Amino acid sequence: MTRPLKIALAVLGLAVALLAVLVLLEMRAPALPAVPADTPAAPSAQVARGAYLAQAGNCMACHTARGGQPYAGGHGVATPFGTVFASNLTPDPATGLGHWSAEAFRRALHEGRSRDGHLLYPAFPYDHTTRLSDADTDALYAFLRSLPPVAQATPPHTLRFPYSTQAALAVWRLLFFDAGRFEPDPQRSAAWNQGAYVATVAHCAACHTTRNAWGGPATVWGGNRMPDGRWWAPSLRDPREAGVQHWSEDQIVALLQGGQTADASVLGPMAEVVFHGTQYLHSDDLSALAGFLRTLPTDSRPAPPFEPADPAQRALGERLYGQQCAACHGDAGQGAAGAYPALAGNRVVQMDSPVNTLQAILSGGFAPATARHPQPYGMPPFRTLLGDAEVAAVASFIRQSWGNQAAAVAPLDVQRVR
Structure with missing residues (x-):
């Protein structure tokens, strides 16, 4: 055994021993x-x-x-x-x-x-x-x-x-993991620090942080698939997903307190967050949280190259949309103000991940009942009505119509979500 190899093995042995001691401690x-x-x-x-x-x-x-x-x-x-x-x-x-x-x-x-x-x-x-x-x-x-x-x-x-x-x-x-208490940022206002602390209490970043293969944090606020794989917690850094840097404070408050605005509504796990939690926040905490979220760093990923869906799939999706969806969401995906969200220009529809769109089609879309919107309109589930290929066709059609430009969806994508 050569001397350099002996030294390398000795260093490796010491590192393993040190790690073992740290683990035991x-x-x-x-x-x-x-x-x-x-x-x-x-x-x-x-x-x-x-x-x-x-x-x-x-x-x-x-x-x-x-x-x-x-x-x-x-x-x-x-x-x-x-x-x-x-x-x-x-x-x-x-x-x-x-x-x-x-x-x-x-x-x-x-x-x-x-x-x-x-x-x-x-x-x-x-x-x-x-x-x-x-x-x-x-x-x-x-x-x-x-x-x-x-x-x-x-x-x-x-x-x-x-x-x-x-x-x-x-x-x-x-x-x-690093233990420690919240430290106010002296370069920020009292309201900003209050909002950052409210975000800590609500542990918003627990869902909206990109995780690595070991479950450790990679990009805070960068978005991630929920642990059960059923929904996507969108990035709060990316305006193409759920970033609100360009929103007004009133818009953010309306979404967190009422579950919907003129341009957006919450579904899935976020609907539960609003229903059980954020709608009850005090007005000063809501405003502070909104102000904090508006200042998150912007990190917009470029959209992937656009490839049109297969013509046969698009034709099937268009036909099914006309039969099942247009009555509420409109022939041009314009929606109905205060009732059904517009699909044209919808950020959820156009996200790189189609998971939330597929979940809405399969499981239905139900905004939370709140004091602002005590009886919100809902969308029925199509899980038993449409097969995987049909759901994929509808999703592909709405992701590539009315100016939307997102990747087509395959039946296998639907099966994974289903």
């Missing part, structure tokens, strides 16, 4: 004591602040199983690595947070560790909640402690090996 943490049974109730103002924060963060959406009790957990969060089940946040002693102290809860949100010291999976967005203030973390704790206890055990996660191990999670954290 990351995995080790003491369990925290249980909260005393006679802990007094929190002040009502603190509980109210916690309730507001939980609503702003839409915590109930993940921590409530379909048809289950609020915050009692059991909802499965699908990820590319398997399914993570959200935990019970009610104060039940056996299955929830009944034995958790404020210190243990603070450690979970700020450090991503459970009360017994084990590492938590980042499906729980502690890479965002780490930036909450201690006062707001304690307010969330006070609110959750005020809930009625529900005895409901959390199902075991079904993650594939090695993602199911604490060692793999420790490596992920060493690569991608």
Whole structure:
């Protein structure tokens, strides 16, 4: 063995040993004591602040199983690595947070560790909640402690090996997680910093950040497919997708508070965010959040080269559109103001990814019911009415009509979404 090879192997061995030590240190943490049974109730103002924060963060959406009790957990969060089940946040002693102290809860949100010291999976967005203030973390704790206890055990996660191990999670954290509190930017206004903090509370970037193969953040606000693969969270940096840099503050507020504007409406997971969360934000927080979103850096990717759809596919799509869609969306894709969105010039229709367009056709389009729009119009699902080739034809037709110029859709694309 040559001397350079020996040196290289020695360096590699030291690096592996150092990584092993770092992983072991990351995995080790003491369990925290249980909260005393006679802990007094929190002040009502603190509980109210916690309730507001939980609503702003839409915590109930993940921590409530379909048809289950609020915050009692059991909802499965699908990820590319398997399914993570959200935990019970009610104060039940056996299955929830009944034995958790404020210190243990603070450690979970700020450090991503459970009360017994084990590492938590980042499906729980502690890479965002780490930036909450201690006062707001304690307010969330006070609110959750005020809930009625529900005895409901959390199902075991079904993650594939090695993602199911604490060692793999420790490596992920060493690569991608930095604990720390929100630091106001002294170069920005108080309103901008308020908006940036509201975005942290709502962990907007958890969905709208491009992820790498290991689930780590690549481009913040750059857009990404949702963990279950069913929807695309569009880029908030790209005006071709969902960037609002050219919108007025009033337009953004209208979308986040009411779920729709004259030019846009929210569907899918974002409709849930508006329905459960952002419509209830205080007016100053909404305005601050809108102002912050308008200042996100613009990073517009060039549109891919345009290739017209196959003439036979386009003809099929045009015929089906006339039969199924034109009555609401118009012969020229112009829509109907206040009721049905225009498809001509629609950003969702023209995004590089056709996922959201296909989901709207397959599963229907339902804007959230809000105080601004208590009875929004909806679109029925065509999942059982149209086959994959027909859905692809309709999607291709609307993506390439009335000035729209987006790639055609193949039946295989529909099958993957279906």
